[in-house]
Amino acid sequence: MIETRESNAAALETIRLMKQKRERNKFITNIFIYALLTAIALVFIYPFLWTVSTSFETTGGVFEFPPNLIPKSPSFRNYVDVFALVPVARQILNSALICFIGVTGSVLIATLGAYPLAKMNFPGRDLIFYIILATLVLPNEAGMIVNYVTSANLGLLRTDVGKYVAVIAPALGNVAGLFLMRQAYLSVPLELLEAARMDGASELTIWRKVMLPLTLPTLSAFAILQFVAFWNTFLWPSIVLQGDRNLLPLSAGMLDLSSQFSTNTRATSAGAVIMILPILIVFLFFQRYFMRGLEGAVKG
Amino acid sequence: MLHSRESQTGIVEGFVMIANTEARVGSRTRFWRNILTAYGFLLPTISFKLLFTFWPIAFGIYLAFTQSNIIETKIVGTQNFRELFGTAEFAARGPSPYFYEGMLNSLKYLMCVPVIQFLSIGLAMLVNRQIPAIGLFRTAYYVPVVTSLAVVGFMWKGMYDQHGPLNYILTVVGLMDAKNPSGLLNNSSYALYAVMLMTVWKGLGYYMVLYLAGLQSIDRTLEEAAVIDGANRWQVFWSITLPGLRPTLLVCSLLSTISAIKVFEEIYVLTGGSSGTYTVMYFVYAKAFQDFRFGFAAAAGLVVAFVSLIFGLINFRLTRGNQT
Numbered sequence: 259m260i261e262t263r264e265s266n267a268a269a270l271e272t273i274r275l276m277k278q279k280r281e282r283n284k285f286i287t288n289i290f291i292y293a294l295l296t297a298i299a300l301v302f303i304y305p306f307l308w309t310v311s312t313s314f315e316t317t318g319g320v321f322e323f324p325p326n327l328i329p330k331s332p333s334f335r336n337y338v339d340v341f342a343l344v345p346v347a348r349q350i351l352n353s354a355l356i357c358f359i360g361v362t363g364s365v366l367i368a369t370l371g372a373y374p375l376a377k378m379n380f381p382g383r384d385l386i387f388y389i390i391l392a393t394l395v396l397p398n399e400a401g402m403i404v405n406y407v408t409s410a411n412l413g414l415l416r417t418d419v420g421k422y423v424a425v426i427a428p429a430l431g432n433v434a435g436l437f438l439m440r441q442a443y444l445s446v447p448l449e450l451l452e453a454a455r456m457d458g459a460s461e462l463t464i465w466r467k468v469m470l471p472l473t474l475p476t477l478s479a480f481a482i483l484q485f486v487a488f489w490n491t492f493l494w495p496s497i498v499l500q501g502d503r504n505l506l507p508l509s510a511g512m513l514d515l516s517s518q519f520s521t522n523t524r525a526t527s528a529g530a531v532i533m534i535l536p537i538l539i540v541f542l543f544f545q546r547y548f549m550r551g552l553e554g555a556v557k558g
Numbered sequence: 559m560l561h562s563r564e565s566q567t568g569i570v571e572g573f574v575m576i577a578n579t580e581a582r583v584g585s586r587t588r589f590w591r592n593i594l595t596a597y598g599f600l601l602p603t604i605s606f607k608l609l610f611t612f613w614p615i616a617f618g619i620y621l622a623f624t625q626s627n628i629i630e631t632k633i634v635g636t637q638n639f640r641e642l643f644g645t646a647e648f649a650a651r652g653p654s655p656y657f658y659e660g661m662l663n664s665l666k667y668l669m670c671v672p673v674i675q676f677l678s679i680g681l682a683m684l685v686n687r688q689i690p691a692i693g694l695f696r697t698a699y700y701v702p703v704v705t706s707l708a709v710v711g712f713m714w715k716g717m718y719d720q721h722g723p724l725n726y727i728l729t730v731v732g733l734m735d736a737k738n739p740s741g742l743l744n745n746s747s748y749a750l751y752a753v754m755l756m757t758v759w760k761g762l763g764y765y766m767v768l769y770l771a772g773l774q775s776i777d778r779t780l781e782e783a784a785v786i787d788g789a790n791r792w793q794v795f796w797s798i799t800l801p802g803l804r805p806t807l808l809v810c811s812l813l814s815t816i817s818a819i820k821v822f823e824e825i826y827v828l829t830g831g832s833s834g835t836y837t838v839m840y841f842v843y844a845k846a847f848q849d850f851r852f853g854f855a856a857a858a859g860l861v862v863a864f865v866s867l868i869f870g871l872i873n874f875r876l877t878r879g880n881q882t
Contacts, residue, residue, distance in 0.1 A: 299698040305713040321721035371603030374596035400618030400859035403846045431606030490706035512708040530709045
C-alpha cells in the first residue's frame with residue numbers, strides 16, 4: 259500500500275516535471291515564433307518607415323551608411339514643398355471623385371446583377387453565370403489598347419468629363435464583386451423572399467428592402483476593396499489623362515511626381531505618405547471586412 | 559382504410575391539378591414579366607461586360623490584323639505577325655527588336671510563382687495560430703498589398719538606391735564594395751531579380767490570406783488523429799495539410815502565373831524597362847502608347863494572351879493532382 263502510494267507520488271512528480279518541461283518548451287517556441295514574426299514584419303514595414311522618415315527629414319543626405327530612420331531635424335517642409343511642386347490638393351479631390359463614382363457605380367451594378375443570379379429562376383441563368391465566370395480567366399492582354407481606341411472613337415478623350423468617364427467606366431463591371439454578392443444573397447432564406455412576394459412586393463423592393471440590408475457586411479467588404487482599387491490604380495488614368503496634372507488622380511500624380519522630380523526624393527516621399535494615409539486608415543478600421551471580402555472572393 | 563388513403567391521394571392530386579391550371583391561366587404574363595425583371599437586374603452587368611470585356615477581346619483580335627493609329631485603320635492580314643516574328647518580307651530584319659527579349663524576361667518572371675507559393679504557405683502556417691497580437695502581424699504583412707504600385711515603386715527605388723539600405727546590408731555581408739556601391743537596378747544581371755523581389759514582397763500578404771483561409775477550412779481533427787497515430791510534423795504536412803490546400807494552391811498559382819507573364823506595371827514603376835528588365839507586356843505598351851501602332855501592339859498582345867493561356871493550362875494540369 260505504502261509502496262504504491264510512493265510510486266504514485268513518483269509518477270505524479272514525473273508528470274509534473276514533464277508538464278513543466280513542456281511549458282518551458284512552449285515558452286521557448288513562442289519566443290522563437292515572436293522573434294520570427296517580428297523579423298518578417300520588419301521586412302514588410304521597413305520601406306514604409308523609410309518613406310515616413312524621409313518625408314520629415316530636412317538635412318543631410320537622403321541615404322546614409324548605415325541607414326538612419328530617426329530624422330535629425332524633423333519638419334513639415336517637405337510637405338509644403340510637395341504642395342508647391344504639384345497640385346496635390348486638386349489631385350486628392352480628383353481621386354476622391356473617381357473613388358466615389360467608381361465605388362457607387364460598381365457596388366450598384368454588382369448588387370443588382372447578383373440578385374437574379376442568386377434568387378430568381380429564369381431561362382439562361384446558368385449560361386449567363388458561366389459566361390461571366392469565364393471572363394475571369396479569359397486572357398485580355400489587348401484590353402487596355404482596345405479600351406483606349408474605343409474611348410477615342412466615342413469622342414470621350416476630347417472633354418474633361420469624357421476623360422473621366424473613360425477612366426472609370428472600364429472598372430465598373432466587377433466580376434469578383436458579383437460573385438461575392440451572389441454568395442451572400444444565397445445565404446438569405448428563401449422563406450423571407452416568398453413572404454415578401456406573397457405580400458405583393460416587387461423584386462426591386464425585395465432587393466432594396468430585404469436583400470441589401472441583410473447582406474450589408476459583404477456589401478461593405480466589396481465597397482472597401484473597390485475603394486482601395488480605385489484609389490490605387492494609376493496606369494490607366496495616366497494613359498487616358500495624358501499627364502494633365504490638374505486632372506490626374508493622386509496615384510497617377512505620384513508616379514508623375516517621382517519621375518519628373520526624381521531628384522527631390524524628400525518631397526516625393528511626402529507625397530507618398532499623403533497617398534498611403536487614407537488607405538491605411540480605411541484598412542485599419544475595416545480590416546475585418548477586408549479579410550472577409552478576400553476569402554469570399556476565392557470561395558465564390 | 560386502403561380505399562380512403564387512395565381517395566385522399568386523389569383529392570390531393572386534384573388540388574394540385576386545379577392549382578396548376580389556375581397558375582397556367584395567369585402564368586404566361588407572369589413568366590415573361592419574371593424574365594424581363596431578371597434581365598433588367600442583369601442589364602448593367604451584361605452591358606458593362608460586353609463593352610469592356612467581350613468587345614475588347616473581339617476587337618483586339620480584329621485590330622491585330624490591321625494597321626491602326628486610331629485616325630485610320632487598314633486591314634493588312636497577318637503582316638503584324640510576320641513583322642513580329644521576322645518571317646517572309648521581314649526575314650532580313652529578323653524578329654521585331656526586343657520582342658523575344660521581352661518574352662524571355664516574362665517567362666523568367668515565372669520563377670516568382672513557386673517562390674510566392676512556398677513563402678506564402680509558410681507565412682500562412684506561421685500566422686495560423688491563436689497567440690496574442692497575431693492580428694497585428696497579419697496586418698503588417700498585408701499592408702504592401704493595399705499600397706499602390708506607384709508608391710511601392712518609389713519606395714523600392716529608395717531601397718535599391720546606390721547608397722540605400724539594401725546596399726548597406728550587402729556591404730556589411732561583404733557582397734558589395736562599400737567605397738563604390740552600385741545600384742542593383744542599374745545592373746543588367748540583377749535588375750530583373752530585383753523587380754521580382756518587389757513583386758514577391760508586395761504579393762505575399764495577399765496569398766497568405768488566401769492560404770490562411772484554406773488552412774482554416776481543413777478539418778483539425780484529421781491532423782490531430784494523424785498525430786495520435788504517430789505521424790511526425792512533416793508527414794502531417796505532406797499527407798493532410800498540403801492535400802487540403804490543393805484547391806487554394808490551384809487558384810493561387812494560376813493567379814500568380816497569369817500575372818507573372820503579364821508583368822508590366824512593376825517594371826514600369828521601377829526601371830522603366832531599362833537594365834534588361836524589358837518584358838513582353840512592356841513591348842505591347844510601348845508599341846501602343848509610345849509608337850501609337852495600335853494594330854501591331856494588339857498582335858503582340860494576342861501572342862501574349864496565347865502564351866499565358868498555355869501556361870495557365872500547364873499550371874492547371876500540374877496543380878490539379880490526381881483528382882479527375
